[in-house]
């Protein structure tokens with residue numbers, strides 16, 4: 001007898017799950033209904049800063065698979081349809097057609113919750129003024145581009161110094177705006193330690209971004225309904241357009257109302273197969289769940305597309321009758337400010353302290369190529385290792401070409417729970433155009449191993 005899978009949310013996690021389930025089970029065995037309240041499926045929000053910045057010319061190149069393409073694979077995709085209730089005991093969801101307002105119930109044998117995360121939008125005077133934009137969806141990106149095209153003024157303020165704020169500040173510089181970035185932290189990129197964040201600040205200042213750290217936004221000043229300035233605890237900054245990049249929270253209102261288990265961050269709690277804890281026929285993945293941090297052993301909310309796609313794959317395998325697990329993450333992420341690349345994995349100093357770990361910290365300067373090879377550029381690597389055992393705890397890198405992807409060496413070492421001493425003998429590739437004979441990550445590992453011995 002055919003079963004029905006219902007998917008809520010048709011982007012990275014939801015449609016990866018639906019597609020993988022369809023690969024394993026044909027339409028005779030499994031019917032799939034997916035509800036999406038937005039206008040797009042399977043799109044890359046990650047590409048929005050580059051589309052706004054002009055490096056990516058067409059919005060549609062950010063769409064990995066359209067609704068029609070999913071439908072051609074026998075997935076009943078209902079666009080513009082918002083799920084408003086999950087009835088767990090009845091095994092059904094209620095959805096509202098956003099155009100007509102009509103509501104219908106759809107039964108499920110298996111349910112996937114992939115509702116993503118909601119951008120944080122502080123309740124400030126003027127926050128809904130024309131010219132204040134988020135960048136969560138392709139519609140948001142288009143609305144921002146339309147505003148930028150129509151503007152005569154060229155002053156932009158970006159609120160939030162996380163990677164989205166930093167990437168959007170660069171995008172606006174590329175479009176010829178004078179950009180101020182306001183952030184309440186002591187340095188931008190709070191996913192790094194402040195000493196490494198200071199290097200990001202320098203990179204931003206070097207391309208002309210006015211970085212205002214330690215400043216909280218208190219209001220958006222408006223004129224005739226349009227943004228005119230951003231008021232902070234220390235200044236009033238004139239603005240023709242404002243971009244919000246303050247962070248996101250798991251979109252789990254539906255799950256909460258249905259009585260499903262949530263963690264401290266509000267993200268859904270799952271087992272390793274991405275099944276919602278205590279519910280055999282409900283799975284959840286992507287930005288709406290908490291994940292296990294393999295380094296600290298704690299669960300955290302880390303909203304990244306790279307996780308969402310893997311969650312979807314694991315969920316689809318489980319739904320389709322196979323077996324797969326998602327073991328957890330080490331917290332790897334990367335970004336850039338023009339030519340300066342920024343990457344991190346594992347624990348920052350404050351994470352290690354919060355986990356009760358004792359550790360040593362080293363910072364080294366090296367270059368991305370052999371020093372004598374043309375184009376060798378500086379790179380800073382920070383490494384944390386556990387005192388005594390010498391286990392690698394975290395790495396942060398800021399540098400130019402080839403810097404960011406070096407963090408993957410550390411991500412693998414963290415996953416394998418290597419010590420920094422073991423890392424020093426890793427057989428990494430070397431030729432002068434790509435690396436000094438001792439790769440910067442190995443130089444940091446040698447210094448960290450020495451610090452562990454001395455600690």
Ligand SMILES: Cc1cc2nc3c(=O)[nH]c(=O)nc-3n(C[C@H](O)[C@H](O)[C@H](O)COP(=O)(O)OP(=O)(O)OC[C@H]3O[C@@H](n4cnc5c(N)ncnc54)[C@H](O)[C@@H]3O)c2cc1C
Pocket residue numbers: 008009010011012013014035036037038040044045046047048049081082083084114115116117135136137164251254285286287288303304305306307308334
């Ligand atoms: C500007 C930007 C840049 C980014 N850059 C990177 C990057 O470089 N690297 C990286 O790894 N990650 C990046 N991310 C994060 C990445 O885009 C997300 O982690 C990823 O999209 C999460 O996928 P998801 O499927 O869990 O959620 P989402 O992509 O948020 O999809 C959830 C979907 O569910 C729908 N939905 C929600 N509730 C309902 C409901 N009740 N009924 C029907 N539909 C519903 C939503 O409309 C949405 O389409 C970036 C994000 C942004 C915004």
